[in-house]
Amino acid sequence: MLPDKLSSNLHGADAAGIDLATLTPGFNDTVHDSQGVFRALLDALSRPGKIVSIDAVLPDLDQDGSTAAAHVPMAAFAALLALADYSTPVLLQHEHRGLSDALRFHTGAPLTHDHAQAVFAYLHDAESMPLLDAFSLGDPETPENAAMLFIRVDSLTDGTPMTWRGPGIRDSHAVRINGVPDSFWHERALLASQFPCGIDCYFVHGGSVIGLPRTTRVEVV
Amino acid sequence: MNARIEESAMAEGYNFAYLDEQTKRMIRRALLKAVAVPGHQVPFASREMPLPYGWGTGGLQVTSAIIGRSDTLKVIDQGSDETTNAVNIRRFFARTAGVATTTRTVEASIIQTRHRIPETPLTEAQILVYQVPMPEPLFRLEPRVSESRKLHALADYGLINVKYYEDIVQHGSIATTYDYPVLVNDRYLTSPSPIPKFDNPKMHMNPALQLFGAGRERRIYAIPPYTKVRSLDFEDHPFTIQQWDHECALCGSRDSFLDEMIVDDAGARMFVCSDSDYCQERRAAQEDA
């Protein structure tokens, strides 16, 4: 994994050409695939804790010959393809040539290193995730300007159990996400007092997501 | 009536569901943020639609951004599928998206509505899209949007309570009967759209996702499923809904919202369910029984 520092010069150097030969294809039916992916994302964010599968048809996004760890979950790639465009700067925690080329080509989304500018961020390595409040939290009059994070996790089902409550959940929801550091939950709890400002996230694994809007109250059991 | 429109009947040369993909993406992002901050009005770059502003362009754009080929669409106005505007909008989506449409609430995956919430309880598999003329619940007390935004940012809602206090002083009770503001998730004061206050309780902890589109005012907001929605009131003047001393002339219902119809010059009146599908279902059940 490239540590943060090294990838910081990503933007300038090779922004020029996109290598079409190795470009990963996007949706084959943009209109209907985007709609399907969006509805899955809408359902996941409306019902925090629910595991929602994204059944878009997308090739695997592998870096050239690198280990599975470099593999970007299809759900994250599909979500960014469906939502990003020229007006939404995207931040990648680690440089990922395949993903950045695909995003720039298919969606025209600008890539950024400035956490505060990012509308979307793909965090490949939850353990070394940047501080939450490095991202835009929105402000009281325009809380919608907060960033949306796609956080890759090891599993959506066999982590230590947590209890989620809040809008979208009838009373409570047992959630077992594996691979999210305690520091994340701690930082997130600190943001709660600043509501309506805050951060919304999706945990992604393979073709599935779990949504975590800022309104959800998480109790780490 | 579950009509599936063949592909050919769709208007040629138009995008799926009319909006271009760029606009859909913009609306979809707004919808996700609306769900994340329940009750907060998210500004969006609303587009002109082939329907006049104020006739449902907000609902139209939300439905257009979320609808897919596998959806079944129901459109109602004043509770009925047969009102001219409901017919017009249903036909619009049949032509531009070729989706199946229905008048039966239970069959619909997406319901676009104006001024009513269906009597039939909704499920987790359904999305209710409201057409909203005035998204700002405080507009009558503070018309300037720059000011009302600050009040929402600071949850500074003394103003609306003062109005209700004054209603009680003048009229002995809170004098709002439709578009009765609600507090969503104990935080945002929100306009439920001009539904009668009779429908307000249905918004609370509703299994379905509720999306609100205001096209002319360029705002989108949402109430996620199973979210607390409380109608403003005083402890000693609690929120109450209308009770009829009539029953539906067609199906005998006493617990649904009734439309009053003047049947002759002398002013004789008849009361009928406003929700035509609900009334139809009850009558069908009564015939079978």
Add this chain to the structure above:
Amino acid sequence: MNFSTPALPLLTGRGLTKRYDGRGGCVDVDIDIYPGEVLCIVGESGSGKSTLLNALALRTPVNDGTLHYRSVEHELLDLFALPMPRRRMLARTDWGFVHQNARDGLRHGVSAGANIGEPLMANGARHYGRLRETASDWMNQVELDATRIDELPSAFSGGMQQRLQIARNLVTKPRLVFMDEPTAGLDVSVQARLLDLLRTLTAKLHLAALIVTHDIGVARLLAHRLMVMKDGRVVESGLTDQVLDDPQHPYTQTLVASVLPV
């Protein structure tokens, strides 16, 4: 007027400067207000006293200087750095602001009871009956006829509207009230009774008050401490009796001398 100043001030301003383009404003003002203390700022019009008041009440931004407030939890808040929501909360709970003319401090479309009840409703009060009781109780406290609770402010005289405004500001039991010439523009008899009311209320509620006035008589009657301002600067300050009976600064002397015996 004996008053033992407790150790810690409630509000502390240092080097407060606010310049409008070329005229008015205040320059490099230091100020401390202690809990339960009534501090009067005296000066002619154009002396910058209202600017200072509005700056302290966070109603107008300043060009320079610092302002700290000791919250009820004894936390020292840097008011200029406090995020807007916290400032607004402070203004709604800990503070009051009485305008010179009641027109600016009241909501004219609703009844007296609604005007007094609004701050309570803004803080979450939801019981109509109790709101009315509190409102009528406060109408009595400010010596207004509580049977007129449902009348619009326009039905009350100037002096009575001012009392309504005072009730509206004190109903949330603030710790600090700002008053901009509260009795100006009222005829003398009404003024005297209103000043008497202010004196009893501030004492009874152990209320810190910052009162701006051009009238030495008001200051002598109400204030524990006094600050005299001229051309945006504080020229003299101290205990009321000291300053008025033995003014040091020439300007204060002329000011005191020019006062008709009250």
Add this chain to the structure above:
Amino acid sequence: MYVAVKGGERAIERSWDLLSSNRRGDEAVAELSVDQIREQLGLAVARVMTEGSVYDEELAALAIKQAAGDLVEAIFLLRAYRTTLPRFGYTVPLDTEAMLTERRISAAFKDIPGGQMLGGTYDYTQRLLDFSLLAEGGPRAVNTSTANHSAAQQEAMPRVLALLDKEGLIEQEKQHADAPEPGDLSREPLMFPVARPVRLQNLARADEGFLLAVGYATQRGYANSHPFAGEIRYGEVAVELELEELGFAVEIGDIDITECQMINQFAGSGDVPPTFTQGYGLAFGHSERKAMAMALVDRALRAQELGETVSSPTQDAEFVLYHSDNVEASGFVQHLKLPHYVDFQSELELLRRLRAGIEKEAQREHEADAQQQAHEAQPEPSEENAA
């Protein structure tokens, strides 16, 4: 050598030629006939008649042609022509209840005696450009001959608002016996305070765009009238004139009008039980948007008489009525084109004098500073000698 600017007449004649050739456009295209305008641009004719306050479809069509489609100019032409017409007298009030209605709807009740009659309306057309109209002489969409007056219904259509009145729910627009004759805005200038009949005359001939904007504002919180479209009806009404010599009213013709009655926020205080209140709008021809906007503004302007707090410009009669007439507005806005060089010259001169004064002042200060510095820079003469 300065040549005075002359040749005004030549310039004006030249501009007439240009104007008529611009209006005629490409000679290859058939000239537009007044009949075509009257028949196929009926809604434009309706607006020009309403705001021109002359009910003559042919004259209005002519004005539109002459103004090359500029409706405000056409309205002005009609108003100017109207001045030449003698005044015979006042007709009997129109009985719009006995209207031969072509369209009649109410938003307040699902169904009403006499029925909801949709008639011909753009309301439910989907606003998709219909390219078939591009083809000249395209297919006749529907047998239009049956679509006009013959489809109108004569059947009794009682007013929706009258039905509400049976329960005493709505204030009635009854004329009380001793009510004075309504003033005549085309004969007497607007004098405030203005009675409602005169206000309605002003609004009837007011610019539709202006009324629309003000009406829209009343819906968005700049007034608080909770409007419901109680009834909108469009159709033909007989016009009768009472002739002294005959002693009875004679029908002198029919006109098409659109009438709108808005049901508004109820008003009432302790002793008077609350009732709905009304806003009223009327316009020539099929002018629904105009009639509705007029009804909204009419109700907003009644705020004072209904004891409501006047909180916005939409309720301020002076603001609305003084600025509603587009003939006045267009004239005064465009009068700025007229030469103003005399006044401008005097402004110019004043400005120069002020700036000169400031410069002189700055110059003087500068010199004073220079002297001051020069004075300080000199060493004290006495010390130096002493050293």
